[in-house]
Amino acid sequence: MIRKLIHRVFGPRAATAPTTPARPDDGPALIPAARHGIHRERLSSGARRTVxxxxxxxYxxxxxxxxxxxxxxxxxxKDFDVATNATPEQVRQCFxxxxxxxxxxxxxxxxxxAETIEVATFRGPHDDDTQTDAHGRVLRDNVFGTHAEDAARRDFTVNALYYDPVAETIIDFHHGVADLEQKTLRMIGDxxxxxxxxxxxxxxAARLAAKLGLSIDPAARRPIRELAPLIENVPPSRLFDEMLKLLSSGHALRCLTQLRDEGLHHGLLPLLDVVLEQPQGERFVELAxxxxxxxxxEGKPISPGFLFATLLxxxxxxxxxxxxxxxxxxxxxxxxAMDEVLDTQAESLAITRRIAGDIKEIWALQPRxxxxxxxxxxxxxxxxxxxxxxxxxxxxxEAGEIDSExxxxxEAFMDADGESRAALLQPPRADEVKKRRRRKRKPAGGGSDAATPAAVDAGEAY
Structure with missing residues (x-):
């Protein structure tokens, strides 16, 4: 009853936890190691030395x-970032x-x-000089600010946490520790x-919710479907980087499902619905x-080329x-088919030329x-x-696309020795024998017809 009364009097936003500190003048919460449990030894040596x-x-x-x-x-x-009140030039002088x-x-x-530590100066609020596009996306922003202003500029409360390895204290401006404990992903600001x-x-939001098992706060989730088309205005290179983070998070399947649930995949993998609605396609993607x-x-390396090869x-x-x-x-x-699919995908994700080459090689080797x-x-x-x-x-x-034979x-060929391998070889097909005979014959004008379309069709282009 009390909650319903508050909702009627103050509106729906009053019924949710605040997205900014209730009393900003009180300053941030200082959480000691006895409460948060993080000790400096868990940081990399490079991060500790930098701070x-x-x-x-x-500073x-x-x-x-x-x-x-x-x-x-x-x-x-995976890495450690550092925030400071020192300007880039001052940081440069320290190292x-x-x-x-x-x-x-x-x-x-x-x-x-061997470490590279990214050090950023505290950022300030946007001002009249901040460059944006017609949709409000910030294009250029180089405004320095205070510690509190930097925290307010962070996206989610769980990302606005600062750890001092010297004092072993967490500085929390926006109740991020509490939100993490309550399994809630909450936006800072509107x-x-x-x-x-x-x-x-x-x-x-989709990646963090899937990776950390968080529920997206209703106020943060509600606008996503309506604003999803704005992703089309983001440079493809940034989208590609974000997709790599998603796929290499250790929770790629959950992340992809979360993207689909939020309606965000249309701007990244527009045919994902078609793939996942086919039993064989869904099975293949899930296995991959x-x-x-x-x-x-397990701490093993992964290949971006292999990942995108499976998705496409x-x-x-x-x-x-x-x-x-x-x-x-x-x-x-x-x-x-390879060129057409990759060209279409390049319109939304800027897959690098090197990774596109890896994808093509994986696909092209399948017929061999x-x-x-x-x-x-x-x-x-x-x-x-x-x-x-x-x-x-x-x-x-495993997905049932080809015969397990x-x-x-x-498997038998790779494990066998020389003689056993030779015994496993199959006799050449009749069409292959004919093509070999044609290649041995010299055309009237000299030279060879080894590069004819028939030879390409037989796989000789490899």
């Missing part, structure tokens, strides 16, 4: 953001091995052994304004992402089959697993992308 050096020079400096959040959630951080980078907001990369300033925050999540949890494969197969049905030969049709005669299996074993292509083939088999044959 200690800045403090010794008379404020703290480990900030995702690293503090993850430590509280008992997750090992011999450092460099200033960035245009929108200058930061300093401090090199500590969600609509904050999403318009940077639409990537919507993707970050589950395998990726296991590798991340079903679209490629569908296009490949259509081209063959229209009369195209298998191998040329596959290469056309069907060639199990002559010298071709030996050559395939020596290919630099064999292991990735082999893992991809196993996923296809081909996987069993390759």
């Amino acid at each position: 200690e050096t800045l403090q010794q020079q008379g 404020k400096a703290y480990v900030v953001g995702g690293a503090v959040r993850d430590l509280l959630a008992d997750i090992t951080p 011999r091995r450092s460099r200033i980078i960035g245009r929108r907001f200058q930061i300093v990369h401090v090199l500590m052994g 969600p609509v304004t904050r999403y318009r300033e940077d639409p990537v925050r919507m993707l970050r 992402l589950d395998s990726t999540d296991r590798r991340v949890r 494969w079903q679209q490629t197969v569908a296009r490949w089959q259509k081209l063959q049905a229209a009369g195209e030969r298998p191998i040329p049709a596959l290469f056309v 697993f069907e060639q199990r005669s002559g010298k071709r299996p030996y050559a395939l074993l020596e290919h630099q992308r064999f292991r990735a292509a082999w893992d991809f083939l196993q996923l296809r088999s 081909i996987v069993s044959w390759w």
Whole structure:
């Protein structure tokens, strides 16, 4: 009854926890180690040394953001960022091995052994000089501010946490520790304004909710579907970076499901609905992402090329089959399908040329697993992308896309010695024998017709 009365009198926003401190004049909460449980030894040596050096020079400096959040959630951080009241030039003077980078907001990369620590100056509120686009997205912003202003500029309360490794204290301006304990992801400030300033925050909300098992606060979740089209205004390179973070979070499957639940995937993977609505496509993606999540949890490396190859494969197969049905030969049709799918995807995600090359190689090697005669299996074993292509083939088999017999044959071939391998080789098909005979004949004008379309169709382009 009391809650309903408050709701009627003060409106729906009064019924939710505040997104900013109730009494900002009171200052932040100072949470000791006995309460939060984080000790300085859990930080990297580079992060500790960076903060200690800045403090010794008379500046404020703290480990900030995702690293503090993850430590509280008992997750090992991937990297450590530092926030300080020192300007980039002052930070640069404190560290011999450092460099200033960035245009929108200058930061300093401090090199500590093999570590690179990102050091940012406290940011201030937007002003009349802040450059935005027609939708409110901030384009250029290089305003320095106070510690409190920097905390207010953070996106979510769980990201506005500052850890002092010298005093082993967490400085919490926006009740972030309490929100993390209550499994709530809450926006600092007005969600609509904050999403318009940077639409990537919507993707970050989905990723953090899935990774940390948080519920997105209703006030922060409500505008997402309406504002999702703003993601189209974000540079594809930024979207690609955010997708990599999502896929390498160790909870890729949950993140992808959360993206779909929030309606955010249309601007990133627009055909994801089509893939996931097909039993075989859904099974393939689930197997691939589950395998990726296991590798991340085990501390093993993952390949961005392999990840995107799995996400885009079903679209490629569908296009490949259509081209063959229209009369195209298998191998040329596959290469056309690969280019079309990657070109379409590039409109929303700026997949780098190197990663696109890795994706194509994984896809292009798939037909070669069907060639199990002559010298071709030996050559395939020596290919630099064999292991990735082999893992991809196993996923296809587990998803029911191809017969498991081909996987069993390759397992036996890889484990066998020289003579046993030769015994496993299949006799060449009749069409292959004819093509070999044609290649041996010399045309009347001299030379060879080894590069004819027939040879390409047989896989000789590899």
